[in-house]
Amino acid sequence: MTGRKVAFLGGGRMGEALVSGLIRSGGRSVEEIMVTCRREERARELKERYGVATTLSNPEAVAWAETLVLTVKPQDMEVLLAQIAGSVQPEHTVISFAAGIRTSFVERHLPDAIPVVRVMSNVAVLVDEAMSVVSPGAHATEEHLEVAEELLGYVGKVIRLKEAHQDAITATSGSGPAYFFLLAEAMIEACILLGLSRDVATELIVQTMLGSAKMLRDTGKHPVELREMVTSPGGTTIAAIRVLEETGVRAAFLNAIDAARRRSAELAQGGDDD
Ligand SMILES: NC(=O)c1ccc[n+]([C@@H]2O[C@H](COP(=O)([O-])OP(=O)(O)OC[C@H]3O[C@@H](n4cnc5c(N)ncnc54)[C@H](OP(=O)(O)O)[C@@H]3O)[C@@H](O)[C@H]2O)c1
Numbered sequence: 001m002t003g004r005k006v007a008f009l010g011g012g013r014m015g016e017a018l019v020s021g022l023i024r025s026g027g028r029s030v031e032e033i034m035v036t037c038r039r040e041e042r043a044r045e046l047k048e049r050y051g052v053a054t055t056l057s058n059p060e061a062v063a064w065a066e067t068l069v070l071t072v073k074p075q076d077m078e079v080l081l082a083q084i085a086g087s088v089q090p091e092h093t094v095i096s097f098a099a100g101i102r103t104s105f106v107e108r109h110l111p112d113a114i115p116v117v118r119v120m121s122n123v124a125v126l127v128d129e130a131m132s133v134v135s136p137g138a139h140a141t142e143e144h145l146e147v148a149e150e151l152l153g154y155v156g157k158v159i160r161l162k163e164a165h166q167d168a169i170t171a172t173s174g175s176g177p178a179y180f181f182l183l184a185e186a187m188i189e190a191c192i193l194l195g196l197s198r199d200v201a202t203e204l205i206v207q208t209m210l211g212s213a214k215m216l217r218d219t220g221k222h223p224v225e226l227r228e229m230v231t232s233p234g235g236t237t238i239a240a241i242r243v244l245e246e247t248g249v250r251a252a253f254l255n256a257i258d259a260a261r262r263r264s265a266e267l268a269q270g271g272d273d274d
Pocket of ligand 1: 011
């Protein structure tokens with residue numbers, strides 16, 4: 001298989017989460033992973049924690065690897081690309097995690113014909129339940145998408161979409177965990193209002209969210225159908241739903257997610273030089 005030797009350029013939180021997931025799942029052995037860092041202390045830490053090779057030299061990692069996973073912050077991307085431009089070959093697969101950085105930007109800062117795949121994932125990478133979306137750049141083919149899908153498959157679910165959808169993805173599955181955390185927080189507060197302790201409240205709400213998420217995923221039923229299952233005529237649930245609808249919660253979600261999409265597009269504009 002192609003792409004066995006993987007270099008993570010930028011061993012921060014996302015890079016570490018991916019390395020950890022890859023090793024934990026057996027997707028790669030430690031000998032097949034290299035991580036680059038900006039600071040010696042961080043390189044030592046990752047080496048001790050996972051047993052992978054680390055280096056402060058991005059060109060060294062590029063020369064060794066087949067797959068390059070770019071996990072630096074968007075604002076550090078240009079410097080990183082300048083450091084590796086002399087070593088990247090068309091045989092490499094470049095997978096970029098930087099939010100808001102277009103494949104055209106990466107391609108323009110590297111030699112001609114480099115295959116680039118852009119990824120938007122989410123924080124659930126940490127528990128192997130990420131939702132990741134991959135989009136091909138101008139030179140990425142089926143083979144390169146498969147390399148990205150294989151790697152991301154170890155830490156959750158992966159689908160393919162055109163890059164034009166990346167702002168929408170950022171606003172939904174990318175930021176999505178934050179919306180669910182906010183909902184959990186609000187529901188826990190509600191339990192406390194009703195006189196339950198915080199510990200009990202947290203247990204009730206977390207398990208309820210998990211159970212609901214599993215039903216959504218495993219039954220394949222539409223959310224409306226599942227909601228109807230717990231909404232009996234004249235009952236308690238419909239009394240709550242009425243208040244939620246009166247306060248405009250549905251419109252609030254539509255507006256909020258649209259605002260996130262607009263913000264993502266604004267930030268992406270700043271990260272491009274079109
Ligand atoms: N697509 C997604 O779903 C998703 C989700 C979260 C994050 N991200 C993206 O993932 C990327 C990383 O985010 P993060 O939260 O992991 O950031 P982070 O913790 O700051 O990690 C970035 C790491 O890269 C290092 N670094 C910077 N420039 C470097 C260079 N030229 N060579 C080697 N290492 C370098 C930094 O070193 P220092 O420690 O010295 O700063 C830092 O350790 C960002 O682009 C973010 O947009 C994507």
